[in-house]
Amino acid sequence: MPAGLAAPAGGRPVAPAVLRRLMPPLLAALMLSAGPAAAAYEVEVDAPKPIKEILQDHLDLSRYRTRDDISPDQFNYMVETVGEQVRQFTSTEGYFDPQTTTKVDGSGDERTVHITVELGARTVIRAVDVGVTGPAASQSPERIAEIRAKWGLPVAAPFRQADWDKAKEDALVALQSNTYYGARLTGSQARIEPDEHAADLSARFASGPAYSMGPLMISGLRRYPEQIIRNVNPLYEGEPYRVERLLEFQRAIQNQPYFSNVQIDLGEQETTEDGKIADTNPDRVAAPKVDMSADKVTVPVYVRVREYPVNRLSSGVGYTTDTGAQVEGRYSYYNLFNRAWVFDSQARIEQKRQYVFGEIAMPPDSRTYRNSAYASYERTIDLESTDLTSLRTGLKRSRSRENYDTTISLDYYYDNLQPFGEANQLSRALVPAFAWTRRDVDNLVFPRRGNVISTQVGVAAKHIMSDETFFRLYGRIRQYVPVGKRDLVLARLELGADITNGDVTKIPASLRFRAGGTDSIRGYGYQSIGTRNGASVLPAKYLATGSLEYQYWFLHDWGAAIFWDVGTATDNLTGVKLYNGVGIGARWRSPVGPVKLDVGYGIQQKQFRPHIALGVAF
Known part of the structure; x- marks a missing residue:
């Protein structure tokens, strides 16, 4: 036993586990009180991965190897006890009987400690016993069977402490997330048989009562009425508790422009002496007293919000090869x-486009619709030898839900299209319209699976504040298909049509179609595909574009892409000319959103063209 350490009274040696707990303070004391200090030393570990990495990072010999104040006694003690430390670390990976050999070469500041570890056989799971008591045993046997089927450490799997902890946590979360909010782990044991290299696992959970959701209890409001939150509430009283539904409610509130922070829960619960559930949520809201039975309880849903300041100002910069550098600002009250x-209100200035927008919107009503009035001004400059000034104003009624957006609008357009060297084309239209969007993706910012679908339908009648009668259709779909663990295939289809028997130039140019550019057909200029008129390219009646892209992600945030785009914009469906673009690109999942850098080759125009899209908000 090293100097400075003594056995407890009675002569019994300190147990290894106790010794391990005592080592850090004792070693620190020794470092302060020991005699002459020796120089630093080197440590070499010979062990399989990932054990080698664990030992290199956590063994005391490794942690203190750069210290130059380690005394000979301290150094010798760490060498003598390294086998016990190795066993403690390898046991977390399922190796309970490693053989450790330690050798010290050299002396003084030339010492090197060689640690060789032979792991032996790994312990595997021999038996698993997962039990659930309480009302769930009779109310939800299928859920208990599902928890057992999805148990994260099944028979024949290697034992790892991290996997053992995660399996218990996942099973508990599965209970707590659906109906049994108060479930808890009442006992667990991993019985290890080193001689047989086997582990027998048992875990016991108490489900607690089945929870259903009661009335809303709202706090944190200062300026706004509770009705805003109640109007977007998708829950109903008596509904069985599910965490997904609370998260849906939370997102519905966060989608409103009023709140910077939203917290929703059922409050903390505890059992009274008579076995019933008592409401112990802090008195931050006035919660009604609820008589709760042992098997089923109905509890209030607590909503706590923090409001944004009444004024909000934001801005950003960006760049795209379509319309150049941009700066934008936004003010909201x-x-x-x-x-x-x-x-x-919003203003955006780009090299080839300027845009100003203003809107007044009411709070959501009892059906979660928001009514608003708006106006916008947009001007594009020298796009394929055309200038376009577009004024737009209207009324709309829109609703945004978990995966769906719906808008009914009445829009008035007034456009002035100026082709180079040609007379201006003035046009106006009053368009009742319907728009619908569905988002079914695994991640809204960086999707890998699912699709996004957008559709629009509108109509205008000549002489009713419109210069021409037409029926407008537009649709777009993006499909994300994962490949392996990181890669994905992105497919896109876009279709549009202005159906009319009249003069197409009487339809506002902003309601017609052009193709080409970063988000259309790469390898061609922005809106360079349409109806040729002298030096100008005018918007057309029909649009069709498609794309296939394969993204290879060699790191989590960095990837490369190859793509093929095809499509056209035309006034005549007979003898349609399709434009093809192929190319390669780079992808970056930046902290502020996706960044894309592409080089496309326009096959019909026989030219390369870069396409860049990035932006930063602040």
């Missing part, structure tokens, strides 16, 4: 007329 109406 969230309590117009002290009625929680929202005034929202």
